[in-house]
Every structure is written in structure tokens, then in C-alpha cells.
Amino acid sequence: MxxxxxxxxxxxxxxxxxxxxxxxxxxxxxxxxxxxxxxxxxxxxxxxxxxxxxxxxxxxxxxxxxxxxxxxxxxxxxxxxxxxxxxxxxxxxxxxxxxxxxxxxxxxxxxxxxxxxxxxxxxxxxxxxxxxMEKRVHSLQHMTAKEKYQELLTEHPDILLRAPLGMIASYLGISQETLSRIRSSI
CATH class of the missing domain: 2.60.120.10 (Jelly Rolls)
Structure with missing residues (x-):
């Protein structure tokens, strides 16, 4: 195991x-x-x-x-x-x-x-x-949507390939449209 x-x-x-x-x-x-x-x-x-x-x-x-x-x-x-x-x-x-x-x-x-x-x-x-849990609370309270996306991209890029975009957007606390804009700006 x-x-x-x-x-x-x-x-x-x-x-x-x-x-x-x-x-x-x-x-x-x-x-x-x-x-x-x-x-x-x-x-x-x-x-x-x-x-x-x-x-x-x-x-x-x-x-x-x-x-x-x-x-x-x-x-x-x-x-x-x-x-x-x-x-x-x-x-x-x-x-x-x-x-x-x-x-x-x-x-x-x-x-x-x-x-x-x-x-x-x-x-x-x-x-x-x-x-x-503390790390997640910190990101929710202190990071912008773009910063949260960049952190996800850096630390867990595979999740971006494995999870539907709607779930990723809701995890980041943004709409799918905003997620698309963030992704195109990076």
C-alpha cells in the first residue's frame, strides 16, 4: 500500500x-x-x-x-x-x-x-x-484569482488536465469566463 x-x-x-x-x-x-x-x-x-x-x-x-x-x-x-x-x-x-x-x-x-x-x-x-486546510484558507483570503490559478499551475499542473474547467473555476472562486481570460493572459 x-x-x-x-x-x-x-x-x-x-x-x-x-x-x-x-x-x-x-x-x-x-x-x-x-x-x-x-x-x-x-x-x-x-x-x-x-x-x-x-x-x-x-x-x-x-x-x-x-x-x-x-x-x-x-x-x-x-x-x-x-x-x-x-x-x-x-x-x-x-x-x-x-x-x-x-x-x-x-x-x-x-x-x-x-x-x-x-x-x-x-x-x-x-x-x-x-x-x-490552512494553506487553502490562506489562498482564499489573500490571493487574487490569477495568483490562485498560477499556484495551481505551478504546484498541481496535472489537475488542470484531469479536472473539468467548471470545477477548476469554482475551486478558484471565479466564473469559467474569468478563468478563460486568466489562462489566455498567462
């Missing part, structure tokens, strides 16, 4: 972590358009995207708005459930056929009480989720 390879960048993978992933981890194949997690659900799972492209989105004034994209190697979680035990407003679906490895985060937390390795693993997972 690629999750162990990915997490090994941050935490030493020992037998306890490997055993946890093997014992409690599961895989799920998603078809294009299939929903992984629905809004108003209480989803205690932590997902690791092995293959494919996912997005989180919500509805506002009858419009489908993309909150985030997730590609191979990303961790995905319903943060409201993990931190507050509340449902989330976002949906997560597959933009292309995808494979996720997942496990119940509550089970990880339960086992952390007896394992320093798993506690460090959990702490690192939460750190990655929080850092990604």
Missing part, C-alpha cells in the same frame, strides 16, 4: 503501524462520479488516495462549488467529524476512477493510548490535514 510509503516521509514505519494498516485498513474502488462521503454524514474514516482524482464540494444557492481537489498521495478526512464529532457540509466524489485505502480514525485514536508509534502517526496525519 502506498500509504505506508507516503507516511514514511514523516514517521518511522514500525511493525505496530504496519500491523494497524494491514489489520484495520480497507480498500475501496470508486467509479467516476461515485460519492465517497456525502454531506451531512458523520464519516469517521481517514482516506488515503492511492490512485485517481477526488474533489470535495458543497452546494450554495443551487450551485455545485468545488472546495478542494485530492490526487494520489493525499490524505482526506471529514474534519468536522474527526475533531468535533459533527456532520460535514461537503461531499467527496471521484472525478476519475480512483482507489482509496481507508481506516476508522476513532480506532486509531483508541489504539494511540497504548502505542507511541501510532500516536506519532496520528499526530502526523492531523498535522498534514491541518497544514493543507
Amino acid at each position: 502506498k500509504i505506508l510509503e507516503s507516511i514514511s516521509q514523516y514517521v518511522k514505519i514500525d511493525d505496530e503501524i504496519r500491523q494497524f494498516i494491514n489489520q484495520f485498513g480497507s480498500e475501496k474502488h470508486l467509479s467516476k462520479g461515485e460519492v465517497l462521503s456525502s454531506h451531512n454524514s458523520v464519516d469517521h474514516n481517514l482516506y488515503f488516495l492511492e490512485k485517481g482524482l477526488l474533489r470535495s464540494f458543497y452546494f450554495e444557492n443551487g450551485k455545485d462549488l468545488t472546495a478542494n481537489f485530492y490526487k494520489e498521495g493525499n490524505l482526506i478526512a471529514n474534519k468536522n467529524t474527526i475533531f468535533l464529532n459533527q456532520s460535514d457540509d461537503n461531499n467527496i466524489d471521484a472525478i476519475e476512477p480512483s482507489l482509496v485505502t481507508y481506516f476508522n480514525y476513532s480506532k486509531l485514536e483508541e489504539l494511540c493510548e497504548n502505542s507511541l508509534a501510532l500516536a506519532n502517526f496520528s499526530r502526523r496525519v492531523l498535522g498534514v490535514l491541518l497544514a493543507n
Whole structure:
């Protein structure tokens, strides 16, 4: 599983972590358009995207708005459930056929009480989720549409090839027409 390879960048993978992933981890194949997690659900799972492209989105004034994209190697979680035990407003679906490895985060937390390795693993997972969320909030609050597009182009150019332009425009908080103008000016 690629999750162990990915997490090994941050935490030493020992037998306890490997055993946890093997014992409690599961895989799920998603078809294009299939929903992984629905809004108003209480989803205690932590997902690791092995293959494919996912997005989180919500509805506002009858419009489908993309909150985030997730590609191979990303961790995905319903943060409201993990931190507050509340449902989330976002949906997560597959933009292309995808494979996720997942496990119940509550089970990880339960086992952390007896394992320093798993506690460090959990702490690192939460750190990655929080850092990604902070980066997204910063871009929404402090960057122009053009700057957000340039950042996406620099950091994740493959998303521009894999996701429909309407989703990319809503992710950037702009119309498709404005996206076209930005793209032609670069």
C-alpha cells in the first residue's frame, strides 16, 4: 500500500503501524462520479488516495462549488467529524476512477493510548490535514484569482488536465469566463 510509503516521509514505519494498516485498513474502488462521503454524514474514516482524482464540494444557492481537489498521495478526512464529532457540509466524489485505502480514525485514536508509534502517526496525519486546510484558507483570503490559478499551475499542473474547467473555476472562486481570460493572459 502506498500509504505506508507516503507516511514514511514523516514517521518511522514500525511493525505496530504496519500491523494497524494491514489489520484495520480497507480498500475501496470508486467509479467516476461515485460519492465517497456525502454531506451531512458523520464519516469517521481517514482516506488515503492511492490512485485517481477526488474533489470535495458543497452546494450554495443551487450551485455545485468545488472546495478542494485530492490526487494520489493525499490524505482526506471529514474534519468536522474527526475533531468535533459533527456532520460535514461537503461531499467527496471521484472525478476519475480512483482507489482509496481507508481506516476508522476513532480506532486509531483508541489504539494511540497504548502505542507511541501510532500516536506519532496520528499526530502526523492531523498535522498534514491541518497544514493543507490552512494553506487553502490562506489562498482564499489573500490571493487574487490569477495568483490562485498560477499556484495551481505551478504546484498541481496535472489537475488542470484531469479536472473539468467548471470545477477548476469554482475551486478558484471565479466564473469559467474569468478563468478563460486568466489562462489566455498567462
